[in-house]
Amino acid sequence: MPAYETVIGLEVHAQLNTESKLFCSCSTKFGNDPNENVCPVCSGMPGVLPVLNAKVVEYAAKLGLATGCTVQNKSVFERKNYFYPDLPKGYQISQLEQSICTNGVLTIEVDGEKKDVRINRIQMEEDAGKNIHSAAENASFVDLNRTSVPLLEIVSEPDIRSAKEAVAYLKTLRSILLYLGISDGNMEEGSFRCDANVSIRPFGQEEYGTRCELKNLNSFRFVERAIEYEVERQIDLIEDGEEVDQETRLYNPDKNATFTMRGKEEAHDYRYFPDPDLVPVQVDDAMIAEWQGQLPELPTEKRERFLDEFGLPQDDAELLTAELAVAEFFEAAAESYGGKPRKVANWMIGELLPYLNENGLTADRCKLSPEGLAGLVKLLDSGDISQKIGKKIFPELCETGADPAKLVKEKGLVQVSDTGALEAVVDEVITENPDEAEAFRGGKKKLMSFFMGQVMRKTKGQANPGVVTQLLQKKLS
Template structure:
């Protein structure tokens, strides 16, 4: 029997505010434990929360970017549960009346366009962090993160493959970063995901029992965990068993999920409206003010790159994958108006260099000005394509401009036919068998002769001139 996966994702994005959602404590990451706390976020008796307006601004922007309806009125609620990192004994969140509902995000997977529904977006506060002692049987609590503003984005169960789940998350993260409302750093926990996974018989419309998978801190882990969970549930059903509704933990070292606890339902948390916070009323002017501040989003930028620069859909999608990468590309374009050439170098040599060094585009050792300077030398035939690769590597190592490297190393391309002629004559004389085969119809051997010339000139010979001379002499 074949099964179809049914996947819904709950994403928690930490918002880039300087202070917490209900108090003025700092949200800066990495401070000593329990130094960014106050009576409000510690849940002391008698304190009152005050909503951070910037949190609402950012959430409205995300709602607009994902085609959600921003509700005129929403309410904060208390989500009650006991855990050592939750000093109040409840988390302030939103339940029955979230700030935004009924949105969607279009993604492309395997050449097909998919629309993933977004059920709701709501605001809430983060909990603290437990630090488990590796040698002794106790844990410490760091409450710096308590009260840090989160935005939860809940998808419809519209996702049907691990790859689609990964692409949906990448697109969400890109939007958050384009809006500059979250840094989307999964390693620091500012972009976290829980996956609800079930399977149903192929052709069925009745969803199976779902398991919620936690501890997914990378796109790769999300996809691997979903694959594992699909296989686990399939094996249970084929053996005649029943899948249990539960919360499971992904263990990346073992490549498997393990049971944590039974899956709670909403009534288990005894939600009720927070009596310390008034209903949040958002008028149309507030929404339009946020709309006016919206930047060009990834999907719109991708369309523009295809229309204005003639780039393919795949190229445009890669270049708009992050705001910083798209800005780098456009900075290059402002100095050298050849979009396809720039795109090829950025997606090939530059991203290859950054991936090898584990760097982000903002830390690139090759600036847009240096890259375009190199491409100008190549375009003017001052250097050859092979030499350009060498110069690029030297730029990345030394930080020097391409002109300086070319001059110091004497890498100027040789285009003088009188200098190339004797080299070609010598190569033809040294390879009579290849000459005879070429003249008998094996024209592809021209690349062999070109390669020999480039080898002897250490890549300095102009390939165009070399080809012209070879074709003339070989007949």
């Protein structure tokens, strides 16, 4: 048993799928030219007044309801004061003391064990801009397009005890955001990013150790590796008789190491105070009840239904319900298939999901339709194509969206199952290889694969393996 216990709390920032920013009508579209999505409000010009985007309140409340939080009837925006070039007002509008959602819980599962991680609060806040540094021009620039883009900050209690648990928490939270349709969860574009507060303490000690904040981790793999490195770094310091400094650190994935960014601030360093330009947010019980009724089937509920309705193994159900687009694709394919959907699930997990990952696609952007996947599995069931042929044409189906039955017919890939036609080929192969046939009859059963290969070569891979196996066993017995 290790001498130290890891203690982790996560702060997740999720960008919301609103068309306009938190306090103005500027677009939130990603990828526009620098400073294109900017107006006097989000650029912090003197004398302007912010106007709250009501959709952000709805989205925040729905995430709170989906994670068991209490949605507060009254919440307050505050000014978080700090001075960076990408923060034009000199403060960020956020929440702290009176956040919109409090005291929730997220259930995660690691190695078959379920665990509840408490959520301290969910708060609405605006994003900052982006600093751009050009070594070639020896200059720095500021892009304010993201300034005032609406975020939800989800702050967990320090209940997480390992890097694996941290990743499970993040995946579960991201999945809920996708199911609610309030965020795209795109980690590469920064719509879902995480700060991890990491400390260690001797087992049995109740007092927390000195924490370090790992800033802006933007992939699950980096989260896991950064936390594991930081834990080892802190253990080494303590065992060498040194102290852990409370600080903010950055993770360098190329070196797989964390490095000091700055000293870690406390809340009082930011001089929070209620924003005098924004009135308190009032949400009545009737509105909360209406939003509760609009919640969709959430990942946990869908996973349990997949287990009961489709008889899938636990691991398969988890993979197929992790993202809403994948779950919907599977359900549509299973309905089109009409039989036991286990075969459809196998093709999705074994072929479709790897293809999507390799090509940076989501299930709803793949040209292969659910009906197309069901059609492919039906061709396999009928013996019209072999598993090998199915895998061979799968990438083309994903790239073109072609009808599987038409494609295999056009390419001349329909499997030969006619016993009479195949019997002639089998006889020919046995006649051409008398020594091998005699050896097989003498007990060298491994030669079956040799004969199968010869038949497949002569039929250009189109012979039905099941029929060929039966004929060979009959002829060679």
